[in-house]
Amino acid sequence: MTSTDDPHANQPVGDAARGNDSYQPFAHLTTEHSALYRQVMGVFVRAKQEFTVHLRPEDVHLGLPAEGRPQAESVAVALERLAKWGNLRADPDTGRVTALEDFYRSRYIYQLTRAGEAAEEALAAYDEALGRRGELQAVALADIAVQLRALLALAGQPEPDPAVAHLALLALVDRFSGLAENARAFMSSLQRTVDLHDADVEVFLAYKQRLIEYLERFIEDLVTRGAEIAVLLESLGAPHDGPVGALLRSAAAREASDAAPDAAAEALAAAERRWYGRWEGLRAWFVSVPGRSSQAKLLRSAARQSIPQLLSVVQALNERRAGRSDRSADFRELAHWFAEAPDDQARHRLWRSAFGLYSARHLTIDQEALAERETDPVPASASWYDAPGVRISPQLRRTGSYERRGRVRAVQDRSEAKVHLADLARKQAEQTATARARLATGGEVRLSGLGELDPAAFRLFLRLLGDALSAWRPGTDTVAVTTNDGTMEIRLTRLGEGTAEIRTLDGVLRGPEHLVEITDLAAEYESAGSVR
Known part of the structure; x- marks a missing residue:
């Protein structure tokens, strides 16, 4: 079992086997033939579920999938190594001994150890969590x-x-x-x-x-x-x-x-x-x-x-199926052109035509360099490798930045702006609280009984009405919803007759008559907190 053709003979056992012995049953996960070891351990797990305790090497070999089944010698080597790592326990197979020379042959039967079974349960839980x-x-x-x-x-x-x-x-x-x-x-x-x-x-x-x-x-x-x-x-x-x-x-x-x-x-x-x-x-x-x-x-x-x-994603897929081009398709086609180009010179021309990246001639230079360029101009198409060097500022060469030193700008005082924003937020909160108090009905009333609404109350009422109507389902006469922030609740009941009018400064809103009950939940929270 230790011949030079053995694919398992010189493979590393892994850090788990060389370290803490309690983790050796996981060593087969980091080896070259880990897939074979997982299949062998799967045979033992299924055998245990069927109340089979011991398995011989030939039983394990037959229990592996028929497609791509390894050689019996490889299975025997895998069993030996799994027993060495503590996943399996090997006991001498004396059930088939019929002659004296059979005692000198290495015949074993294998069964799962507690450590090996625990490792398989952990791996099964891991696979289930990933696939859930x-x-x-x-x-x-x-x-x-x-x-x-x-x-x-x-x-x-x-x-x-x-x-x-x-x-x-x-x-x-x-x-x-x-x-x-x-x-x-x-x-x-x-x-x-x-x-x-x-x-x-x-x-x-x-x-x-x-x-x-x-x-x-x-x-x-x-x-x-x-x-x-x-x-x-x-x-x-x-x-x-x-x-x-x-x-x-x-x-x-x-x-x-x-x-x-x-x-x-x-x-x-x-x-x-x-x-x-x-x-x-x-x-x-x-x-x-x-x-x-x-x-x-x-x-x-x-x-x-x-x-x-x-x-x-659906739109992109439909456009792709309809034959319309997109950026990814353009890049793939460009890659084909690069692969089919006859030489590097053609590839360079294709690169310049596709991306428009030319030589840079916009660095900050001094007057002497500018005069030299006017005397002996360099075309923009010249390669940077062949063009003469450009003298630039030592500061730019050393730091990568060409910023002139000067006085640091003074820090702006934004305290007045913060006070203004805080005052604006307070006024908006008071305006919203007033609108909620104005809309609270204290029970069911008709829409036409709400009276004239100011702009803030009317905007809040429209949001409440929109939430209630969007939650309406066919066959129902009553709907109750709560706003996303949990501050208002509206209950709307269809009457089936009559027309309601709600007057505002901007005009009159008309629609079917309903019974409406609007509750200011924020006010109830505050009152409940003050009572406690």
Whole structure:
């Protein structure tokens, strides 16, 4: 088994085998014949699933794929090396000994070791994680909202059941973790789909419409459900001072109840930190704060940006299929011309014609050099290699920059501009708050009962009305939506008769009569915070 024809005899074992012995079962991944080793280990994994413990070399050889099956000698060498690395255990094969000379022959049966089985499980998990295709889970958003409403009800009880609170928090964390991980994986796979669209044009064109509809549906659900979830999270508050704090501490105490007496305090503190971190992560995913947008908002932006990217890819593919040229096609054709050029002189002419890069004659030079150039001019087509040298400034030669030293420009004082911008932002915020207060109805009213609206209130009303109408579905008479920032909610109900008129300074808006209820959620948050 150690002849000079052995392809495995002199191959490196790898740093894993020379280093820590506990990582030797991964040494077969860094060798020249790693594919063969993976196939051999796959035979043992399948045999274990079928409750087969020991395998002989000929059994392993037959278990390999028939197409491209290696020689039996190579399989035997691979088994020996896998046994040396600790993936397999080799035991003398005494079941077929019929004569004395059989005892002196190297016959072994092999089985998986614990280390080898653990290595294969790790590799299987790695392959599964890389190949997993994420998905945008609109159902998970509804489930998260349901769990938050249940927690809000528990927080309102005088003495909530610790077991019920703990299970509700566990279900919320599990659903939210799945949503976040699948969203990350989906956006990564979506970008790969956009980047690798040339792999199969027909499949991509057939897939793009379903993908765009899928993205649009998820964006719509994320806008509506995300605003509802943000409101519920604001109602539950922060972990240290909000109503949810008691539930988190109760769940932490229940988790730490089984700890040893000498480690109970440490386990309780660790459990509280863990639950506080989970809750802060959930809030950061749905609630934006000044200077930091929520992850849901970033995900919504990324999903929206991917739609025009997909459409641009489709447009480029259609133009390419229709025979229209693009820059990449031009460069490929130019590369063919370069390859077909008869000599270097022709290639130089082609280069100058294609890119227009000629000799540079615009460097800063002194008067003596200019006079010399006028006496003995150098044509612009002359090669820099053949043309005489150009005397330039030593400073330009030494530093690469030709800037004259002088007085440094004074730093501008922008304090007045900052004060102006801050005052403008404050006035805009007050104007928006006044418009929200003007539109708040305090219950259902007719559109015609809103009265005359000033320009700011009318612009805000048009945005609310547009959000409500865009969320309307056939067969429904009522729709309720929340703005992206979670400050306003509008509920619109169709009446089916009558015409509404809303008067403004710019004219009169007419349309079908509806019942409308507009709620200023920002004012409710402020009042709830002042009460607490």
